[in-house]
Amino acid sequence: MADGLRTETGAATFRTTSGVVRGSLSRDGVRAVLGIPYAVAPFGANRFRAPQPLLDPGASRDCRGFGPIAPQSARLPGSPAWRAGDEDVLSVNVWAPTPSEAGPLPVLFWIHGGAYTFGSSAQPDFDGGALARAGAVVVTCNYRVGFEGFGHVPGFPDNRGLLDQAAALCWVRDNIAAFGGDPARVTVAGHSAGAGSIACLMAREETRGLFRRAIVHSAPNAFFSPATAAAVARRIAAEAGVAPTGEGLLSASPYRLVAASDRVAGRLRDDPVAALQAYDPVVFQPVVDGDVLPAHPLCALDTGVARDVDLLVCHTVEECWFLHAVGGVREISSETGLADFVRALGLPARLLDGYRVLMPDAPLLDRYLALFGDAVFGEYGRRLAERHARAGGRVHASRFARRRRTPGGQARPWHTADIPFAFGNLDAPGAAFLIGGAPDEPDRALSRRIMRAWTGFAADGDPGWPALTAGAAPVKVWAVPQDHLSDDAGSPARALWRDVRFDVLRR
Structure with a gap:
């Protein structure tokens, strides 16, 4: 101790x-x-x-x-x-x-x-x-x-980044009492890849008991099969000028592999390893290897492996507008391009008509980014919540919808905008870009409300609004000047996705 x-x-x-x-x-x-x-x-x-x-x-x-x-x-x-x-x-x-x-x-x-x-x-x-x-x-x-952390190296474990996170949680278990923390009330929280990591940790028997609760913001439905991970590693090894073997990759310095990975990522829009990489050129994802990550998290949650973990799920209303703003996703300029995108994700073509109905006056770009955000983040988070609740876990759902007018247009509720609010760091370097300028008092009040929800959930599992039940899907909508509760059970958007599989590898 x-x-x-x-x-x-x-x-x-x-x-x-x-x-x-x-x-x-x-x-x-x-x-x-x-x-x-x-x-x-x-x-x-x-x-x-x-x-x-x-x-x-x-x-x-x-x-x-x-x-x-x-x-x-x-x-x-x-x-x-x-x-x-x-x-x-x-x-x-x-x-x-x-x-x-x-x-x-x-x-x-x-x-x-x-x-x-x-x-x-x-x-x-x-x-x-x-x-x-x-x-x-x-x-x-x-x-x-x-x-x-996530490159495939023959003879070595995949998902080393996940193993690091589990080791850090073990350190918390053994040491946090010295800092005044309760090792029996650990809540693991994360955003984007951090939230995706938490879904993976929940899927592992080996991490049971290391955390009591989980806060998942904007978790991506992004995983590699072993074959895709190996194909990516071969490209990076070739770019680094080494053999795609354990010995060959060990001979390449970390700097060399970082540079090689960046060059491979830069070419994925024109020469993807897997179809989705043409639109989202990311070269590293957790690998569903049957060992460190035994199964897709949705399939694992179905078994009740983490039913003792309370879960708080959140996503932003316009996730992919951030990725568009920073050049992180491919541009689309035609209905044909949008149809190609839907095929690349393995989604049903009926979603194209569905989003035209949902967004009748929206430009093509808006429909594309809405579909992209729901496919990768929003709907996946909802599935995590539903699968976990169905298996007996307690789940609370929320959505970040804060927006405001700015001199350049509006501050959107996009990917990462919620995190400075959750940490109470609205004045941190870089936060102005995420939240659309300097914070005002309604922003600071919203930040205080989200922090209370996080700390309340960490303390006793209650963020301040009802949990999901078999008959209701209450969702806390974070907004300014005030929040509200929505029920997603009868949402037209949810109905569009009802029969779409999210527990299969599309890469």
Whole structure:
């Protein structure tokens, strides 16, 4: 077990299974301990292997700054960049309120997104201070992304990034009491690829007991078969100039594989490995390998594997407008192109007519992005909720619909716009782009409401509105100036998707 040691002026010190760690103490009483290693550096003899436990109780570490991030080429606002040679990339960060007489606090464990390819826990919008002040111990983690975390390497486990996340949760189980957290009330939360990771963790028997609740925002229905993962790896190996074998890939530096992966991704719109990559050129996804990820999460949830986990699901109303704005999806300019897109996703052609009826005055681009967002994010999240509830799990559903007028038009409720609100970081670097400008007081009020829902759910499973039942599908709609409850049971859009399969691999 880990033990808290002392809090002194400007500093906080704790004993963990990986040694004594020293963080900082803010003026408002939040203790921030950053860059705590939870596993051995995954390079050298440990490269491409499952994370190895770090047992170094005699160590003493200054943990007042974020640790190195996983190999990637992304440069995000206010975030550190990866540098070749950085190796201690498996770390967690903890924000904890000053101890109170109320006893152990609920724990919020955050998994960042980034298309399984980029991102880190050091992004400013993931600072856990505001949520800690709201009454939770907040943990964020780094894990291997890109080829290091999700590339197929013969002779080594797939889904190494998922294994890293599970190892970080084990660290929380063994150490969070020292920070005032309750290891029996861990809520794992994530967005986009982070939310997709949570669906995968829920599908694994091995992670049972590591978290009691889950918050899933904008989870993508994005998975590779072993054959597709191997085909992608062969292309990346060829681009890197090495054999697509364990030995060959080990001979390529992380920098070389990052560069090769980026070049392959840049060509996927014209030469995809799988049809959907022509529209969404992402080269890494969790692999349904029958081992680390035993089955598609929807199929796994059907078995009741995670029925003891309370689930809170959310998606944004206009998910794919963000991906369109940043050039992340292919442009379509004709009805023929839209029909080609529907075929690439393996969707029924009747959806084309259905969305014309739902959106009779909408331009082609709007219908395309609405269909794309529902296919990859919105409807998949709803299926996660329904399958989990059907198997006996408790589920609450929500939807982020906040929009407002801006000098350039309007701020849309798009992919990632909800996260600065959930963390209370509306003024963080990069947040203005996500939320459409500087926040106003109605925005800050909305942020406080979402944070209360998160911390309430983490505390006792109640975010403040009813759970799904067999006869009703209540959905909390987050909006300004005020929220409301909707019932999706009779939604025309839902009716369009009713018979569409989401538990098959379309890649």
